[in-house]
Amino acid sequence: MDRVLGRYSDVTYALLRVVAGLMFACHGAQKLFGVLGGMMGKPGATAPMGSLPWVGGVIELVGGLMIALGLFAGLAAFICSGEMAVGYFMAHFPRGFWPILNEGELAVLYCFVFLYMASRGSGAYSLDATLRRGRRP
Numbered sequence: 001m002d003r004v005l006g007r008y009s010d011v012t013y014a015l016l017r018v019v020a021g022l023m024f025a026c027h028g029a030q031k032l033f034g035v036l037g038g039m040m041g042k043p044g045a046t047a048p049m050g051s052l053p054w055v056g057g058v059i060e061l062v063g064g065l066m067i068a069l070g071l072f073a074g075l076a077a078f079i080c081s082g083e084m085a086v087g088y089f090m091a092h093f094p095r096g097f098w099p100i101l102n103e104g105e106l107a108v109l110y111c112f113v114f115l116y117m118a119s120r121g122s123g124a125y126s127l128d129a130t131l132r133r134g135r136r137p
Contacts, residue, residue: 010125011125013123014125020064020067020068020110021067021068021069021073022064022068024060024063024080024114027060027064028056028058028060028063031054031061032046032047032061033046034046059083063079064080069127070122070128070129071126072122072128073117073122074118074119074120075118078118080110081114081117084111084114085107087107
C-alpha cells in the first residue's frame with residue numbers, strides 16, 4: 001500500500017492540513033461571531049471580548065486559517081496544539097482521565113494532529129512554498 005499511497009503523501013498532507021485548519025477555524029468563528037450554531041450550541045452566543053474563550057477563539061480562527069493556507073503553518077500549528085492541550089487539561093481532564101468519557105477526544109486529536117503539523121511545517125502545497133518559489137531568481 002505504501003507504494004500506491006506513498007507517492008501522494010504531499011497531497012494527502014495538504015488535504016489534512018486544509019481540512020483540519022478549516023474545521024478548527026470554524027470553532028473560532030463560533031466563539032467570536034456566534035455563527036455555525038454559536039458558542040456552546042447557542043445560536044448568536046459569543047465569548048466576551050478579552051475572556052479566555054475569546055482568546056481561544058482568536059487562536060482557533062487565525063491559527064486554523066494559517067494552517068489551512070500553509071502560511072507559517074508550523075508555528076501556527078504549534079500554538080494551536082498548545083491551546084488544545086491547555087483546553088483539554090482545563091475543561092476535560094477534571095471530569096476524568098479517559099478522553100472518550102470526559103468528552104475531550106476532539107481536543108486530544110487536534111492537539112496531536114497539530115503537533116505533527118508543527119514538526120512537518122507547511123508542506124509542498126502551501127502558501128509558504130509558493131512564496132519561496134516566487135523569491136527564486
